[in-house]
Amino acid sequence: MTRLRSSGGLLFFVILAALPSFNLAHWVLNMLIFTLMFAVMASAWNLVGGLAGYPSLGHAAFFGVGAYAEALWFGHHSVTSGWEPFLMLPAIGVLAALIGWPIGAVAMRTRTDVFAIVTITLLFVAQGFAFNLHSITGGAQGLAVPPGPWSAATYDRPFYYVLVALLGLAVGITAATLRSKIGLSLAAVRGDEDKARGIGVRTTGVKLLAFCVSVGLTAMVGGVWAYYEGFIYPQFAIDPLITIAIVLMTFLGGRATLWGPVLGAFILESAQQLLAYQLGGSQVYLIAYALVFLLIMLLLPRGILPTAQERLRHRRRRLDAAPGPAGTGSGGSAGGTSRSGSTNGVVASATGGAQA
Amino acid sequence: MHALVQGLILGVLTAGVYALMASGQTLIFGVMKVVNLAQGALVILGAYLAYQLFVSLGIDPFLAIPITSVAMFGLGAGIQWLFLRPLRKEDRSELSLLVTFAVALLIEGVLSVLWHTTYRSINTGYANDSWTVFGFQITLVRLWAFLLSLAALGLLHLLLNRTRFGRAVRATVQNPESARLLGIESDLVSAFGFGLGAATAAAAGSVYGLLYAFNSGSHYDLISRLLSIVVLGGLGSIGGAVLGALIVSTSSAVIAATISPAWSEMTFFVILIAILLVRPQGIFGSTARGAL
């Protein structure tokens, strides 16, 4: 089963890597690039929002950190081979993780809803910094990133491949996490954090680690985005809609699953492009987007993959139960009570009735 | 020194409006444990309604409040009934963040279709009148806005303490389980609570429209401010919301007057982080239950 799943994953990446060789139209590749960006960010968000159960609404701030880091560095350094901005990405990831550490340490003292509030506030503050620190960020005028030296016909390809690699990294990290004790610890944090701490789970450590890795990956995407766009403005580099999109994609595909965020990104980003294409102007588009959003939340609150898994489980259970009433899965009546001896037990409840 | 005092006066007067907006927000949280990210959008919607009533019918924004708040009470109850009631209890607090954000986007989209994205402001005849007291300038509109906000908060207090529904709301906030045992219909109370929250947004919207220019995207500016106020005061506490509004708005007005308006937006975040370091549950918040 696991081998089947991992070879499926491998096939997915092989197809992704092969796609540009089919001479796709420019707009298709462009759309795929944005889809990949969101897929990486949704996977990254899933580490902290899904696995650890801390729904950050501030991830776009770190996307902005990556974008500005890229733009600022290459405002002073030249781009010759075209690959330098990509080689900067690991450093950007580490930088964002370092910035994320103290922020996470404070914000993660709060739980679910307050955590969401603190992180969304962080996002607006980061946007405020981008607007107000004129001397560094250029304020509302934004910053330029020098373009790569590639011809227009194949300009998209390096970005595409780098994003496929980043997606591989994000999915790989998620898979490794799920398989390690970190994943188990995060699941415990999500389930009942106080209890988890009480049984020796390193709650603070693992959730902070998840947060830092998550924002690091997000910043790397921001770096690629800045290079791809060639020009960044505060309202797009740090955009609440980016956060919301990646959260929504993760919810749609399935939180805390390996492929859910990727699936959600592919569905939602295509739908979004389609809506934008059909409806043109941003105003009606916003209404349609909000309605799609609401429909997903109301109809599929747990996401596609978990819902499908649940169905499968039920069906399998029914199949198991079919041969005879003494199926394997019935854990109801057993549980260590197999010996008879209830005659003595009744006495126990004589004075034991006064429980809370 | 003069700038500081002027900033303080401005801050306190503005705090009234923010207290009103935030009390709606905290009320909704208290009743349903839902962080309403659409509260800012509701305020802006209220501002547009007041604007339209003023432009088309010449109704003064202050007098428009009874009309708009009744309409928005219905809207708020409708939002609760349609979008929040169906959410499952286990992950309601997480999902509701997204659902209310979607509602905010929906409102923003509708507003920008109806009124486009140009900035609007409500220019009443008295919009620029001001008094000068001991050399300090007090804009009349701000003073009225402050007084009105106090009155609305007072009304809210009466509603919660003197009416049957209000008492049901408070019981639900304090202990949802026993409220249910007492036969309080929680869906109905939630709809009422959300409606009440939206109605306060309508009142605050009228006032906001008088004080500031706004467009459909203005709710983004409001929401982080409102959320900080609510977290500062402790989610679910109206007294806390008032105090939080006072802290946030005076400190940012003082920073704006003494350092630079651009940085005033940052002050509340610094305060928020500082408070969270000491008391993660806010000034008045209790981790488990709310209190109104």
Place this chain on the structure above:
Amino acid sequence: MSPLLEVTELTKTFGGVHAVDGCSLAVEAGTVTALIGPNGSGKTTLFNLITGYLRSDSGRVRFNGRDVTGLDAGALYRHGLSRTFQQARVFPQLSVAENMVVAGGYGWRQLLGSRRVSRSDRARADELLEEFRLSHVADLLAAELSYGQRKLLEFAAVLMSEPTLVLLDEPTAGVNPVMIETMERHIRARHAAGITFLVVEHDMTFVMRLCDPVIVLDQGRTIASGTPAQVQSDALVLDAYLGS
């Protein structure tokens, strides 16, 4: 020899109410000590203070020869002091086996280096699950267990870290008579294997059968301690239970 657990003058107030009020007690190694008292006498608060879930206002806790006052729950757990909860807190979305493994108290090297459920983890978990007769449900989600099974699972899981002292908060609350007996058998077996217990319990016949000594708490302080027989005849205890 000093006691395994020694609580001195522990105090905790909530908004002016003294939940635990200068409480002192000692648990000797090798005993099954009961902690009883009327509702609201501060038993659960005391448990939370001892196990690091709450921070005391004043007073000291010594465990295994060292001062552990103010240590957090995780650190205490790794030092061999573990507990269960009255409402049986397990992780419903994890499997029964994972619920066992997650309680292993791992360091960073194991967190980063070993698999989610390694073969040796699984072997250890299976051994305990066998002992607690939960083997047949090992791969079900904990959410699918009955309440009594969850209580057993929680108990079994804290044994993964090989504790010296286990605090049980109402192990028999809300379970059927057969399960009460099962629970008693497991406590006896583990006691025989060298674990010391401190048990909060309302079921008096259970306490009298199983525990010695018995410590009685009222209004946040210890009012009596001794053998079950001594405590049962203590005037103060009768007073506390029957009300004055």
